[in-house]
Amino acid sequence: MRYKAHQYQDYATERILDTPYIALLLEMGLGKTVSTLTAIDLLLNEYFEAGRVLVIAPLRVAEDTWAREVEKWDHLKHLRISKVLGSAAVRRKALKADADLYVINRENVEWLVSEYGTKWPFDTVVIDELSSFKNHQSKRFRALRRIRPMVKRLIGLTGTPAPNGLMDLWAPVYLLDQGDRLGKTVTSFRDRYFVPGERDGHVVYKWHEKKEAQERIYEAISDIAVSMKAEDWLELPERIDRIVDIRLSPKAQELYEKLEEDLLIPFRDADVVASTAAVLSNKLLQMASGAVYDEDKGVKLIHDAKLDALEDIIEAANGKPVMVFYNFKHSLARIQQRFPQGRILRKGKDGTEDIRAWNNDEIPLLLLHPKSAGHGLNLQDSSCQTVVWFDQIWSLEEDQQANARVHRQGQTRRIVVMRLVAAGTIDEDAVAALERKASGQDALMDAVKARIERVKGS
Numbered sequence: 001m002r003y004k005a006h007q008y009q010d011y012a013t014e015r016i017l018d019t020p021y022i023a024l025l026l027e028m029g030l031g032k033t034v035s036t037l038t039a040i041d042l043l044l045n046e047y048f049e050a051g052r053v054l055v056i057a058p059l060r061v062a063e064d065t066w067a068r069e070v071e072k073w074d075h076l077k078h079l080r081i082s083k084v085l086g087s088a089a090v091r092r093k094a095l096k097a098d099a100d101l102y103v104i105n106r107e108n109v110e111w112l113v114s115e116y117g118t119k120w121p122f123d124t125v126v127i128d129e130l131s132s133f134k135n136h137q138s139k140r141f142r143a144l145r146r147i148r149p150m151v152k153r154l155i156g157l158t159g160t161p162a163p164n165g166l167m168d169l170w171a172p173v174y175l176l177d178q179g180d181r182l183g184k185t186v187t188s189f190r191d192r193y194f195v196p197g198e199r200d201g202h203v204v205y206k207w208h209e210k211k212e213a214q215e216r217i218y219e220a221i222s223d224i225a226v227s228m229k230a231e232d233w234l235e236l237p238e239r240i241d242r243i244v245d246i247r248l249s250p251k252a253q254e255l256y257e258k259l260e261e262d263l264l265i266p267f268r269d270a271d272v273v274a275s276t277a278a279v280l281s282n283k284l285l286q287m288a289s290g291a292v293y294d295e296d297k298g299v300k301l302i303h304d305a306k307l308d309a310l311e312d313i314i315e316a317a318n319g320k321p322v323m324v325f326y327n328f329k330h331s332l333a334r335i336q337q338r339f340p341q342g343r344i345l346r347k348g349k350d351g352t353e354d355i356r357a358w359n360n361d362e363i364p365l366l367l368l369h370p371k372s373a374g375h376g377l378n379l380q381d382s383s384c385q386t387v388v389w390f391d392q393i394w395s396l397e398e399d400q401q402a403n404a405r406v407h408r409q410g411q412t413r414r415i416v417v418m419r420l421v422a423a424g425t426i427d428e429d430a431v432a433a434l435e436r437k438a439s440g441q442d443a444l445m446d447a448v449k450a451r452i453e454r455v456k457g458s
Helices: 007-018 032-045 059-072 088-096 106-119 139-150 166-177 186-193 213-224 250-267 274-289 305-316 329-338 348-359 396-403 426-435 440-457
Strands: 021-026 053-057 081-084 101-105 124-128 153-157 194-196 207-209 225-228 239-246 291-293 299-301 322-325 342-344 365-368 386-389 415-422
Touching (some): 007 021, 007 032, 007 225, 021 032, 021 166, 021 213, 032 059, 032 153, 059 081, 059 101, 059 124, 081 088, 088 101, 088 106, 101 106, 106 139, 139 166, 153 166, 166 186, 186 194, 186 213, 239 305, 250 274, 250 440, 274 291, 274 329, 274 426, 274 440, 291 329, 305 322, 305 329, 305 386, 329 342, 329 365, 396 426, 426 440
Parallel strands (some): 021 153, 021 225, 053 101, 081 101, 322 365
Antiparallel strands (some): 194 207, 291 299
16 A cells, blocks of 8 residues: 555654654554654665664554554565564574564563663664553563663654553653653652652552643653644544443342442441552442452352343444453453354464454454553454443543544544443443543542442441
8 A cells, every 4th residue: 555644644754763762642543653664664774773673562563563554555565574472482583583673562571681681682662552661660661771771762652641640651751761851760750740649658659740740741851752632633534422321120230239338338437548449449340240250259140231232232233343342251251152253352363363354344243351452453444333342441541542443544434432331330430430531540449439438328
């Protein structure tokens, strides 16, 4: 296919060429991958400013997206990609291959750094989904931090630079400029832009932004960040968001309320911390979807109302493919039992084949987990117009990324996103938080505390 770059894609490519380390904070659907590949091709073959290029990406993206983009565009087909995936022996063989780009999944970054040590061979590094390096204590961040001085060019790609708040920015920006803009340590960053909030003894587990912190931080990184919103550039087909109100039977509603009360009563007079709230919320969301794990890891069935609603939606799709997002293993098992035609994305080459089959309308019902299908997958070429959220989640980032698998550049059809929301349950709180674009953690805590108060008053 002939590449006709949009104005914003030309701009992104130019900024990569002009800036040794840069973050492309481009929202989903703006073509970050092809813009980056175009710049890499120029750096390799015209400017001769890059020699050996490493791409770090989520596993599925490493397996499929980068190679598929190279194959898709005429001006990139000469680029050779080696996938550094699989067993250690296979990865070592891939590293010895004669290639232009070496693509590795982020889980193996620590291995790669230890493999080369001080003989790090990659002068150019692309981090696809830079926000996945937001944890400054993670092994993957520490590994890249060690070899960062040996990298001449670093390109970070993400549509969600601060998924849980400004605190998430320090580690990714450090990988770009080695601390020049936001501080050499996370402590100095916190001291400059935040004040301590909630504590547990001497441990601060919640920090609050100082006045104008956001403006000051964005100004500090503005020279190494390209930020664009999809709505300013793309003329996408309409996306319609619908709440499908799921009414439980009186018996199922009574069972849900009893289980919720039994779950929350022990916390009536206790301070609920974030970790406890997450566990409680997880249980409540499971129950709202129709089943919950008991103490023996068995599955206690509560209702089939969401399965019945999903059956109606699939029937109404009139044979067109339907994409369903689930969050719990027992939800997946129950969906597959009711709908044997449902398929999940497999790993490795099988997963690449699944993506091809989906985009060619060979899979009628695709079942995806938002964490495994949230970044980089191009699933917009099928005739799917219906996306269903069977389970509800708190993460705004995961929600946006998941929906953008089909509602993105290249989509020509109207997309309807349906959320199956069990009335009178915590589903309603989760969806309301997403609609407010609220911080997942804060909204989760508030919802659980409100439900505990309700139990206390009943």
